[in-house]
Amino acid sequence: MDVLDLARSQFAVTGSLHFLFVVLTLGLAPLVAIMQTWHAVSGKPVWERMTRFWGQIYVINYALGVFTGLVMEFQFGLSWSGLSHYAGEVFGPPLATETLVAFFLESTFLGLWIFGWHRLPKWAHLACIWMVTLTAYASAYWIMVANAFLQNPAGAVARDGHLALTDVGALLTNPALVFALPHVAGAAMLTGGFVVVGASAYHLLRRHPEQGFFATSMRLGIVWAGIGVFVTSGFGFAQFAALSDYQPDKFDGGAPAVSLGFMILIGELFMLAMMFFLLPVVYWLPRWRWTHPILMLMTPLPFVASILGWLAREVGRQPWMINGKLTVADALTPGLTPAMITGSFAAFTLLLGALAIVDYALIVKTVRRGPAGAFLGARDDGAPDPSPAPALSH
Amino acid sequence: MDILWYAVLALLLAGYFALEGFDIGAGMLLPVLGGGAGASGRPGRDRIVAAMAPFVLANEVWLIAAAGVLFGAFPALEGEVLSGLYWAVVALLVSWIVRDAGLWFRRRAGGAAWRAFWDGALCLGSWGLAVTWGFALAGIAGGLAGPPLGVLGGLLYAAAVAAVLAHHGRTFASWRGALPGRPPRTGRALAGSALLAALPALVPLLAAAPGVLGHAADPGTLGTLALTVGPFAPLVVAAQVWVWRTFGSTRATSSTSFF
Numbered sequence: 001m002d003v004l005d006l007a008r009s010q011f012a013v014t015g016s017l018h019f020l021f022v023v024l025t026l027g028l029a030p031l032v033a034i035m036q037t038w039h040a041v042s043g044k045p046v047w048e049r050m051t052r053f054w055g056q057i058y059v060i061n062y063a064l065g066v067f068t069g070l071v072m073e074f075q076f077g078l079s080w081s082g083l084s085h086y087a088g089e090v091f092g093p094p095l096a097t098e099t100l101v102a103f104f105l106e107s108t109f110l111g112l113w114i115f116g117w118h119r120l121p122k123w124a125h126l127a128c129i130w131m132v133t134l135t136a137y138a139s140a141y142w143i144m145v146a147n148a149f150l151q152n153p154a155g156a157v158a159r160d161g162h163l164a165l166t167d168v169g170a171l172l173t174n175p176a177l178v179f180a181l182p183h184v185a186g187a188a189m190l191t192g193g194f195v196v197v198g199a200s201a202y203h204l205l206r207r208h209p210e211q212g213f214f215a216t217s218m219r220l221g222i223v224w225a226g227i228g229v230f231v232t233s234g235f236g237f238a239q240f241a242a243l244s245d246y247q248p249d250k251f252d253g254g255a256p257a258v259s260l261g262f263m264i265l266i267g268e269l270f271m272l273a274m275m276f277f278l279l280p281v282v283y284w285l286p287r288w289r290w291t292h293p294i295l296m297l298m299t300p301l302p303f304v305a306s307i308l309g310w311l312a313r314e315v316g317r318q319p320w321m322i323n324g325k326l327t328v329a330d331a332l333t334p335g336l337t338p339a340m341i342t343g344s345f346a347a348f349t350l351l352l353g354a355l356a357i358v359d360y361a362l363i364v365k366t367v368r369r370g371p372a373g374a375f376l377g378a379r380d381d382g383a384p385d386p387s388p389a390p391a392l393s394h
Numbered sequence: 395m396d397i398l399w400y401a402v403l404a405l406l407l408a409g410y411f412a413l414e415g416f417d418i419g420a421g422m423l424l425p426v427l428g429g430g431a432g433a434s435g436r437p438g439r440d441r442i443v444a445a446m447a448p449f450v451l452a453n454e455v456w457l458i459a460a461a462g463v464l465f466g467a468f469p470a471l472e473g474e475v476l477s478g479l480y481w482a483v484v485a486l487l488v489s490w491i492v493r494d495a496g497l498w499f500r501r502r503a504g505g506a507a508w509r510a511f512w513d514g515a516l517c518l519g520s521w522g523l524a525v526t527w528g529f530a531l532a533g534i535a536g537g538l539a540g541p542p543l544g545v546l547g548g549l550l551y552a553a554a555v556a557a558v559l560a561h562h563g564r565t566f567a568s569w570r571g572a573l574p575g576r577p578p579r580t581g582r583a584l585a586g587s588a589l590l591a592a593l594p595a596l597v598p599l600l601a602a603a604p605g606v607l608g609h610a611a612d613p614g615t616l617g618t619l620a621l622t623v624g625p626f627a628p629l630v631v632a633a634q635v636w637v638w639r640t641f642g643s644t645r646a647t648s649s650t651s652f653f
Contacts, residue, residue, distance in 0.1 A: 059652075063498040067491045073461055074476060074487055081473020088469020089615040096466025097622040100459045101630065107458075108633040111451030116640060117650045131633075165615050333477045344484045351488060355495050362502045375501070380651050 003341050004329055007079040010345040012314075014075065016307050017352055018068035021359075023306045025065050026140060026185065027192020028058040029133040031224055033126075040126050046213060049371050054196060054217070055129075056366055056376035059114060064352075064359045066107075071348050073099070078344065080321070082331035087163040087322055090156040090171065091146055098142035106135035117377035141181060148177035151313070152246040153322050163325065175242035180313075183235040187309065189228025190270060191302035196221030198299030199367045201292035213371055215286035222282045225302075226274045233267050236309075247316065247323060256316030263308040266301050273298075395617065396610035399467035403460060404599045408592040410456035411559075415591035416584075417446045417453055419563020421493060421520025422556065424513060427567050431514065433506040439513050440651070443497070445572035447653035448641040450497060452634060454490075466619050471609040475534070482530040489522025497653045524559050528552025528594075535598035555594045562591040 001009070032055045039047035073095075076083060083091060112120065113128035120128070149156070155170030156163040165171065200218035208214060243250060251257045278285065285291060317323055321331040366373075420442055425431040428439030464472045476483050496516025500509055532551035565587040568579040610616065 060498070060502065063494070067494060070458070070487055070490060073458065074483055076465065077461075077472045077476025078480060078483060079477075081477050084465060084469040084473045088465065088472065089611045092466035092469045092472070092611065093615060093619045093622065096462040096619055099462025100466075100623050101626040104455050104459050104630050105626070105633055107455040108452040108630075108637060111448060112633075112637060112640060114451075114652050115448035115650060119640060119650075164612065165618060168618050333473060336477070340480055344480075347484060347488055351491060355491070358495075358499065362499065365503065376652060377650055 006341040014071045018072050021065035023188045023191045024061045026188035029136050032058050033129045033133045036126050052374040052377045053371040060362050080331045081333040086326050090163050090165045094142045094145040098139050102135045102138035144177050144181045148174040150322050151176040153325050179235045179239040183232050186228045186232030187306050190225045193221045193225025194299050198296045201295040205292040218286045219282050222278050226279050229270045229274050233271050250316035256312045259308040259312040263305045266305040396607050403463045406456050406460035407595050411592040411595045412588035414453040415559045415562045416566035417450050418520045418523050419559040420446050420567050421516050422560050424517045441572045444651045445570035452637045468609050479530050479533045482526050486526040489519045493519025524556040525552045528555040531598050558590045562587040
């Protein structure tokens with residue numbers, strides 16, 4: 001592999017790892033916020049325990065989203081300085097806004113939420129998780145603005161050898177953005193919903209004493225994932241019309257077409273399962289233990305589909321970094337040596353790969369420990385837990 | 395407009411050193427302030443981590459924002475700075491991730507060995523951050539084109555950065571009441587050590603200012619950025635203030651210790 005191949009592989013590996021964690025973050029955040037809202041409104045302790053149990057899956061997953069995201073942000077300058085030289089004035093502002101507003105707020109409010117249990121007033125604490133959710137989606141919007149510009153450089157013209165921003169409105173309402181963003185959001189709902197379904201199926205199958213807790217979680221997860229699969233499929237197919245204008249040959253090659261094909265296959269499988277089985281029988285599903293191993297086996301599939309979707313979107317644009325304007329070869333940092341890119345590729349891949357494995361092992365461990373062992377929001381000053389385990393009722 | 399955005403960049407980087415600086419410093423001194431790296435030092439180390447934990451997420455994000463401003467407002471410089479300091483930036487990212495992994499994972503499983511391992515990562519990553527920042531800032535002060543300050547200059551700068559951050563971390567831990575048996579330092583002392591921690595970043599930034607200002611994006615782009623960021627600036631500031639009002643008023647550990 002030459003320097004260009006290595007730099008592209010580094011971006012593909014760190015980008016795919018990043019999205020594996022981000023897609024779950026985006027899918028779980030609103031679900032956790034809804035659970036906490038339900039608790040604030042109804043006062044029922046089970047909803048607080050659900051918030052804490054699923055919330056800790058959310059935060060453990062969040063850690064790797066940050067680690068991989070750091071590498072993503074700095075990688076643009078390390079490997080692809082040609083991009084900022086040529087198009088930084090158009091591509092830079094969305095990324096800057098994402099970090100300076102959306103992620104800045106998300107990180108600050110997440111700290112307030114995690115460490116604010118028992119300290120912030122109830123409604124203020126609830127506002128924190130909603131701010132985390134809102135800013136996570138704002139982040140997704142700005143990142144997708146930047147990505148959509150690479151797909152279809154709207155709102156910019158070439159001037160003196162670089163791109164200048166001429167139409168902010170066109171940049172922010174790019175046809176490569178307006179369908180792709182809900183497509184990604186729907187995929188996240190499907191992924192997050194099914195993680196809740198799969199983990200609940202595991203405990204229901206093993207006859208966990210808290211049947212009610214996991215039955216409610218499973219139903220909520222199915223409905224959430226069900227909405228997600230309709231949104232992601234609808235907006236996914238809706239992209240093809242606009243795509244035929246700005247990238248008509250996108251899926252003519254092998255890898256993009258195969259990725260797209262398998263992604264659609266997974267999507268339609270979930271669509272059919274939802275329409276004709278899971279949603280109509282959602283009330284009884286927690287009791288039908290024979291379905292639970294199948295639900296658990298389905299849980300990783302939305303992650304696979306998410307990565308396939310990104311491969312189709314990114315590989316299908318080659319050899320362009322900015323479609324029709326700048327090739328990946330021209331975007332490569334001048335003077336990047338094989339030693340540099342090999343060294344950093346090895347360092348990032350080994351470190352992030354190892355941490356990703358540890359993180360997933362911790363998520364599995366946390367799921368298996370069940371709600372009684374929830375550490376998120378647990379008091380450590382000896383005061384009694386405000387919500388002891390409820391009676392073992394259905 | 396270019397001066398305004400350079401001021402924002404300088405503020406974010408100085409703020410990063412003043413705020414995240416105490417997390418890095420406390421991490422560097424974790425075995426020292428906590429009373430050992432072994433099992434016996436575990437309660438002490440937990441106390442130090444609990445003192446800084448509620449602030450870390452709100453502090454480290456200042457650097458992420460600074461890098462974003464570099465990209466958005468000074469795109470011609472962004473690639474030059476990051477690729478010019480290639481190994482320092484890679485080492486900085488690795489250190490940062492190792493430090494953060496230590497924080498996020500140390501309490502996620504039982505066992506003394508698990509805790510000691512991730513506390514080691516937290517300490518090592520913090521040292522890595524201080525040292526690589528020393529080299530990176532020496533590189534910026536030297537003008538990016540090769541290291542005119544040399545390896546020796548980088549090492550000296552790294553030693554200086556490590557010293558001020560360690561001092562800042564110790565002052566913070568004391569101010570939070572996480573060092574039992576010693577009277578807590580005052581808020582004034584903490585402000586002083588914060589200023590000292592920001593100094594190694596501010597000096598190269600001021601030295602580099604004349605060269606940087608010529609590399610700003612065109613006024614239209616800077617204006618757009620002001621429109622997308624400006625309306626939310628009060629909210630960003632308010633959120634940071636809220637963190638300090640919530641966790642800064644009470645001493646020592648919070649009532650829930652996640653990290």
